[in-house]
Amino acid sequence: MENLSAKYGKTLNLDKLTSYCPGCGHGIVTRLVAEAIENLGIMKRTIAIVGIGCGGFSHHYMDIDAIEATHGRAPSFAIGYKLCRPGNIVYTYAGDGDTCAIGLGDLLHAANKGMPITTIMVNNTVFGMTGGQMSPTTLAGQVTSTTVNGRDTSTQGYPLLVPEMMQFMPGVKYLARETVASPQAIRKAKKSIQKAFECQVKGLGYSFVEVLVPCPTGLKMSIKDSYARCGKEMTDYFKPQVFKDETEQADVA
Amino acid sequence: MTQETLFLKNTETFAESLARCGVKYHFAYPITPATDVMKRMAVILPKYGGKMMQMESELAVSSALAGAAATGTLVATSSSGPGVTLMHEAIGFMCAAELPCIMLDSMRVGPGDGDILGAQSDYYVTTRGGGHGDYHTIVLAPASGQEIADIMPHGIRLAYTYRTPVLFVIDGVSAQMTESTTLPAYNDYSAEFDTSEWAFTGTQDHPKRALITGSYSHEDGYRMNEMLRAKYEKIREDEQMWEAVQVEDADLVVAAFGIHGRMCKDLVSKMRADGKKVGFIRPISLWPFPERAFAALPESVKNILVVEMNHGQMIDDVRLAVNGRMPVHFLGKTGGDMPMNTLAEMIAEADRILGDN
Numbered sequence: 001m002e003n004l005s006a007k008y009g010k011t012l013n014l015d016k017l018t019s020y021c022p023g024c025g026h027g028i029v030t031r032l033v034a035e036a037i038e039n040l041g042i043m044k045r046t047i048a049i050v051g052i053g054c055g056g057f058s059h060h061y062m063d064i065d066a067i068e069a070t071h072g073r074a075p076s077f078a079i080g081y082k083l084c085r086p087g088n089i090v091y092t093y094a095g096d097g098d099t100c101a102i103g104l105g106d107l108l109h110a111a112n113k114g115m116p117i118t119t120i121m122v123n124n125t126v127f128g129m130t131g132g133q134m135s136p137t138t139l140a141g142q143v144t145s146t147t148v149n150g151r152d153t154s155t156q157g158y159p160l161l162v163p164e165m166m167q168f169m170p171g172v173k174y175l176a177r178e179t180v181a182s183p184q185a186i187r188k189a190k191k192s193i194q195k196a197f198e199c200q201v202k203g204l205g206y207s208f209v210e211v212l213v214p215c216p217t218g219l220k221m222s223i224k225d226s227y228a229r230c231g232k233e234m235t236d237y238f239k240p241q242v243f244k245d246e247t248e249q250a251d252v253a
Numbered sequence: 254m255t256q257e258t259l260f261l262k263n264t265e266t267f268a269e270s271l272a273r274c275g276v277k278y279h280f281a282y283p284i285t286p287a288t289d290v291m292k293r294m295a296v297i298l299p300k301y302g303g304k305m306m307q308m309e310s311e312l313a314v315s316s317a318l319a320g321a322a323a324t325g326t327l328v329a330t331s332s333s334g335p336g337v338t339l340m341h342e343a344i345g346f347m348c349a350a351e352l353p354c355i356m357l358d359s360m361r362v363g364p365g366d367g368d369i370l371g372a373q374s375d376y377y378v379t380t381r382g383g384g385h386g387d388y389h390t391i392v393l394a395p396a397s398g399q400e401i402a403d404i405m406p407h408g409i410r411l412a413y414t415y416r417t418p419v420l421f422v423i424d425g426v427s428a429q430m431t432e433s434t435t436l437p438a439y440n441d442y443s444a445e446f447d448t449s450e451w452a453f454t455g456t457q458d459h460p461k462r463a464l465i466t467g468s469y470s471h472e473d474g475y476r477m478n479e480m481l482r483a484k485y486e487k488i489r490e491d492e493q494m495w496e497a498v499q500v501e502d503a504d505l506v507v508a509a510f511g512i513h514g515r516m517c518k519d520l521v522s523k524m525r526a527d528g529k530k531v532g533f534i535r536p537i538s539l540w541p542f543p544e545r546a547f548a549a550l551p552e553s554v555k556n557i558l559v560v561e562m563n564h565g566q567m568i569d570d571v572r573l574a575v576n577g578r579m580p581v582h583f584l585g586k587t588g589g590d591m592p593m594n595t596l597a598e599m600i601a602e603a604d605r606i607l608g609d610n
Contacts, residue, residue, distance in 0.1 A: 045455040049320065052467075059463060065453045067323055067464040069316070070346050076313040077320030083278055083306060084326040088455055106316065109309040 009038035016061050020054065023223030025213020025230070028180045029122050029189070030058040032211075033093065036194040037064065040201055042089045047081060049074045051094025051103065053129045055122055058093050072103025075110030078117040089200055091118035096137040097127045100162050104136070107162075111208060114171015116200045118207045120193065121162060124215035125234065132218035136160040139237060144218075159237060163210050167243050173205035174198075175243040179212035181231030185240065192242065199247045207247075212238055254300075254439040263427055266398040266434045267331065267357055268293035270405040275441030276329045276355060277303035278321055280314045282336060285369040286425040287359035290331035301439070311336035315343030322352035323464055325448030327409065327441065331357040333425070334367060334375050337383075344418055345384030349466040349477060351451070353412035353443075355405075356390075356420045359428040360562075362588045370592040371425025373511055376566035379422050380540040387478055389485055391419045391492065392539040396427060396515040398434035404494075404537070406442045413446040415488060422539065424511040424562050426593065488541055495543035499525065500532035502553055505607055507533040507599070508571050509560040516596050517560075524600060531603060539567070547574035554579060556606050561585040562593045582606055 008014060012034035020026045037046050048059040052071040059066035069077045074092035082090050092099075099107055099121040110117065126144055127133040133146040137159045141150035151159075166172045174196050178189035189211055196207035212234045214226035221229065254273055261269065268290045271279065279298060281291035294305040308314040314330055321328040332340060337358045347354060360375045362368035382388045391411050395401045401423070412419040453462055468474035496514070499521055500506050507517050514535030524531040530553070534546045547557075556579055559568040565583045572581050584602045586594050594602075 044457040047453060047455060056467075063456060063461045065455055065462050067320065067453055068467060069320070070342055073312070073316035073319075073343070076308065076316035077323075079306070079308075079313075080278070080280065080317030080320030080322075080328070081324060083304065083317075084321045084324040084328070085454065105309065106313055109313060 009035070011038040011043045011062050011064065013061050013063050018061055019057055021217040023214060023216040023226060024054070025124060025180045025211070025215070026054055026058060026122055028186060029120065029211050029213060030061055032186070032190045032193045033058070033091070033120060034062050035190065036197045037062070039194060040197055042197070042201060045087060046089040046091070049077045049081065049090060049092045051092065051098030053095045053098050053127065055094040055098060072098050072101070073106050074098070075103065075106045075117070075119060079110055079113065079115055082115050082117050089197065091120060091197070093120045094122070095128060096121060096123040096125065097135045100136045100160050108165060111166045111172050111206050112169045114169070114205045116203050116205055118196045118200045121208070121210045122213055123210050123238065124213045124218065125159070126215055126218040128215045128218040132220065137238070139233060161238065163208060163243055166208060171205045172208060172244060173246040174207035177210040177212070177238060177240050177243070179230060179235055179240050181212065181227055181235065185231070188240070195245065195247050202247065204247060204249065210238070212240070256435065256438045258433055258435045260431060260433050261398065262289055262429060262431050263398045263401060263423065264289035264359060264429065265293045266401050266436070267421070267423070268297065269436050270402045271329050271355060272297050272301050272303070273437050273439050274405045274409055275327045275443050277301065277326050278328045279305045280308055280317045280321070280328065280330050281305065281332065282308055282311050282314050284333045284336045286361060286371065286429050287331045287333045287336070287357060290357060311339035312342060315340035318354055319343045319347050319350070319352060322347060322354045323350070323453045325452030325454070327443035329355040331359065333359045333361045334363045337375060337378065341383040344390060345382065345386055345388055346466060347418045348388040348390060348481070349386070350464050351416040352418070353416050354418050355408055355412060356418055358420060358422045359425050360422055361425045362592060368588055370588065371428065371562065372587045372592055373424045373562035373566070374587055375422060376539060376561070376563060379420055380542070380570070388481055389540050391415070391417060391488065392422055393419065393494070394422050394510045394537060394539050396511050396535065398430070398432045402434050402436050409442040410445070411492065413443055415484060416451070417484070427512045492538060493541050493543040493545055494537035495546040496535040496537060497546050498533050500534065500550060500554065502530055502551070503532035504530040504553060505556050505558060505603055506550060506554050507531065507558045507560060507603060508536070508567070509533070510536045510539060510567065511562070513560045513562065513593065516599065519596055520599050520603065524603060529607060536567070542570040542574065544574040547571065556580050556582060558582045558584060558603055558606055560594060560599055563587045
C-alpha cells in the first residue's frame with residue numbers, strides 16, 4: 001500500500017475518515033491548515049484550539065495536540081495558552097457561529113491585543129451542526145430554520161463583515177478572506193492560511209483568515225448548487241481579498 | 254523573595270501568597286473588593302518572571318485561565334460575586350477538563366449588581382458547582398491574612414493533586430482588612446508535580462493529546478461523570494478542613510466561617526468566662542464540607558448556631574451534617590452600613606438559645 005504520509009506529510013492523519021457531511025467545505029480548509037503546518041515544519045509545537053460546532057472536529061484529522069474550548073472562547077483560551085508557552089504555535093479554528101456570534105467579543109479583543117496567535121474562521125452562513133439556523137453571517141433574505149421568511153435586516157441587521165472590523169487594529173498583521181469555491185480560489189486560500197501561520201512563526205502579531213465554504217446540509221442544497229452559491233452570492237457580499245499583509249517584515253520571534 | 258512580615262490588606266496578602274508560592278500568570282478584570290489583588294500582581298509578577306494579564310471581561314478571564322492551565326503552568330485569577338458568576342462557564346469546563354488553577358472570590362453583597370460591601374453571599378454558588386452539570390470545585394475559606402499565606406501551599410497542592418480548580422472564598426470584610434502577615438519565602442509548589450503526563454504542550458514528547466469535555470458517544474459523558482464522581486468521593490474523604498475549639502463539653506456550638514468564624518474565638522472566651530459551655534466549629538474547606546467535625550460532636554451539644562453574612566446558606570450543609578440530631582439555629586445579615594452581625598449580637602443570640610434550654 002502506498003505510504004500516504006511520505007507523500008502528504010505527517011500532520012494530516014489520513015487514516016481517519018472525516019465526519020464532515022458530503023460536500024462540506026471544512027474538509028478542504030482542515031486540509032489546507034494541515035498542509036500549512038506541515039510546510040512550515042511546526043507540527044510538533046502546534047496546538048489547535050477549536051470551537052463548538054462542526055469546526056470542532058477539525059483537530060481529529062491532524063496529529064497535533066488540541067483543546068476543544070467552550071463555545072466562542074477559543075481566542076481567549078489561545079491568549080492564556082500563548083502567554084504561558086510563547087514558543088508554541090497556537091491557532092483557533094471554528095465556524096461563523098462560534099467565531100462571530102457567541103465569540104465576537106473574545107475574537108475582537110484577541111485580535112486587538114495583537115499577540116501572535118492565528119484564527120481560522122470558516123464561514124458557511126449558517127449554524128451547521130444544529131441543523132442550519134441563522135448565524136451573524138447569514139445573507140439578507142436567506143431562508144434558514146430560524147428565518148423562515150428570510151433574514152429580516154430590520155431586526156437582525158446585515159451579515160457581519162468580520163475581517164473588515166479588524167482592518168484598523170495595528171496588532172493585526174495578516175488579514176484575509178478567501179473561499180474554497182473553485183480550485184483557483186483554494187490555491188489562494190492555501191497561500192493565505194500559510195501566511196497567517198508564518199506571521200505567528202515570525203512572532204509579528206495576530207493573523208486571521210476567513211474562509212467562505214458551502215454547507216450543503218445546512219443550506220439544504222445540492223453540493224453543486226452550494227458551491228455555485230459559495231462562488232457567487234457569498235463572494236458578492238463577502239469579497240475575498242487580502243486586507244493586510246505585514247508578514248514581510250523581519251522576524252521578531 | 255525571602256520570608257518577611259508585612260502590614261498589608263488581605264487582598265494584597267493573597268496576591269503575595271500566590272506569587273511567592275509559584276503562580277506565574279494572573280488573569281483578572283477590575284471589580285471591588287478584589288481589584289487590589291490584580292493591582293499588586295501587576296506590580297510583583299514581573300519580578301518572578303510572570304505577568305498579570307487584564308482581560309476584557311471575567312468570561313474572557315476564565316477562558317484565558319483555562320487555556321493557560323492546559324499548559325500545566327500555575328495560574329490564578331481573582332474576582333468578586335458578579336465576576337465569579339461570569340467565570341462559571343470556564344470553572345465548570347476546568348473541572349470537567351481536569352485543569353488546576355487558583356481562584357479568589359472576594360465576596361460582596363448580592364444578588365444582581367449588589368453592593369461592594371463584604372458578604373458571604375456566594376456560599377451556594379461556589380460550593381454547589383455554580384454551572385451546569387455534576388461537579389464541585391474545592392472551596393477554601395481562610396479567615397485571616399496569616400491563614401491565607403499559610404494554606405496557599407496546600408491549596409496549590411490540592412489543585413495539582415486532584416487536577417481541579419481551587420477556589421478561595423473570603424468575605425469582603427476580611428479581604429479588605431489590613432493586618433500583619435508573615436509571608437513565605439518563594440517556592441513554586443506546582444514544581445512538585447509532573448505535568449508532562451497530561452499537559453497539552455505539543456507532540457514533541459508525546460503522541461497526540463486532545464482535551465475534550467464533550468461527548469462523542471453517550472458513553473463518553475457517562476465515563477467522564479463516573480471519573481469525576483470517584484475523584485469527588487476521594488476529596489470528600491480526605492480533604493475536609495476545619496478548626497474546632499472547646500466543643501468537647503459544649504452545650505452550644507457556634508458554626509461560622511471567614512470573619513464570623515474568627516469572631517467565634519472571642520465569643521467562646523467571653524461566654525466561657527461567664528461559665529457558659531460554648532464551643533465553635535470554623536469550616537476552612539467549604540467544599541468538601543467538614544461533615545466529620547459535626548459527626549464527632551459529643552452528646553452534650555444540644556444546639557448549633559450558624560452565623561453567616563447572608564440569609565442562610567452554609568446552614569444547609571450544617572443541617573445535612575447533623576441530620577436532625579439537634580436543632581440548628583441561624584443568625585445572619587447581609588448589606589447595610591454594618592453588613593454583618595456584631596459580636597454582641599452573636600452572644601445575645603447564643604444566650605437566648607442557651608436560655609431556652
